[in-house]
Amino acid sequence: MPELPDVEGFRKVLESCAKGRVIERVDVRDAGVLHGVSTRRLRDALEGRRFTEAERHGKWLLARTDGGPTLMLHFGMTGLLVCGHPDDAAEPHDRVLFTVGAGRQLRYRDQRKLQGLWLAADDSAVERLLDRQGPDAMAVGRAEFEAALSARHGRVKTVLTDQSVLAGLGNLLADEILWRAGLRPTCRANDLTEAERRRLYTHMRRTLRSAVTAGRVPPRDSWLTGHRDDPTPTCPRCHGPLRRSRMASRSTVWCPRCQPDES
Template identity: 60%
Template sequence: MRSARWRGAMDVLRTTGDREALMPELPDVEGFREVLMACGRRRCVTDVEVRDAGVLRGVTVARLRRELKGRCLGKAWRHGKWLFVPTDGGPTVVCHFGMTGSLVCCAEDDPIAPHDRILLTLDHNRHLRYRDQRKLQGVQLADDTEVARITDRLGPDASTVSGPEFRELLSGRRGAVKSALMDQSVIAGLGNLLCDEILWRARVHPRTPARSLSETVLRRVHTRMGRVLETSVRAGCVPPRRSWLTGRREDSEPLCPRCRRSLCSGRVAGRRTVWCPECQT
């Protein structure tokens, strides 16, 4: 069973050739959480196979096996792009998916993919696999103090931040509004595609200084963020709809879905950014 996010992202890649579509953001990680929760009834770990220790962070192969084998995975929760999986009486498994990571649930005898790095055998002969091509982040074990240390570095989750808190967080920020939105210590969970889509829908240029935005504009950005996230979480990714900026950004001659003006492309916050010069002034 593949995640909805992975299927959606591969559709984006086939349609647009956009490698950024595979970079997990909040909707993708929420999809991984759902994959994990549906992978077996009790989700008890009967075996641990680490095929590539390059995805382990601060934990050895031996300790990972010792801590997880025989334990059941509890109710997973997400904050931003981080996934936290408590175990019964043991540490929390913490996953960050970097640019190319994913969780896949499948049958134990399904062929192992080239980038399957960690394989957890669960009850009912299910495999939960951590799959990652580039290995920029990975998997660690954490106690409650270490979990708190991770979350304390993050801003509020983008899917739950209130309007007043959102406006307070952005109103005093130096630099471009896109930079502020992508800063995980300000708001957790937004990535490149989400930020471009949100700002396009809010009619805000990505290079606009965040502190120059009026309360009315910040309220509009927050509203559009909520709507984009709601739809994207249902899809398991930022969907490549033709009515969305996401569905146009990799066209050979991309046009704004709203006004049909040619889209612009440049770099903001170190990332390729797409916007409409007519709609986003």
């Protein structure tokens, strides 16, 4: 599932492939990924314009155009943004293709189609679409982060992955950050001490910086992520067995030795 580091990578793909280039053609191969906009309106709004700035907020990617609307993309569980050539054969899951000149084509590719593309006419429309999003996890300050956790009674992992609280963290990142901070996912957010909240914030920042550099949550041998899918997963820190459970319908992995019970 694309999380903040993946979407930051997609932002870089958009910039390198399409920034400053004229959108010559919009080819909608599957209108099922369009939300609140028809194929014809999407074409009429974008063809002939240029992509200018590419921004990210949490898991959302915003593709600005010159004096025109903003294309907003969300990648759900299986979405990708890739740069190809207009003559390359389309992949089965290429849903929308943007031919931008200089032999380049930006492709929104998504197998499961759980999210997709929106078109925001102006900044107020962008704000409405992002209205339920919390602060971006890469940009949030420590005081705001700590205040948000202190005000939530839910389990800390559920709070971290709630996009209305903090935008950008998903299942892998939340497990990784909590493991690094030595906090069990079932801890109540508002029960964390000030020292625990600060430790969590510090490890979130460090984990995000490394993951953004890698362009994803990297399955490194020294990371929890590198072992969670092993047949017999063990903790890369203490080498004890990892535990697995379900939390809010998501697979959750933690180390009972490195992340002791809050009691």
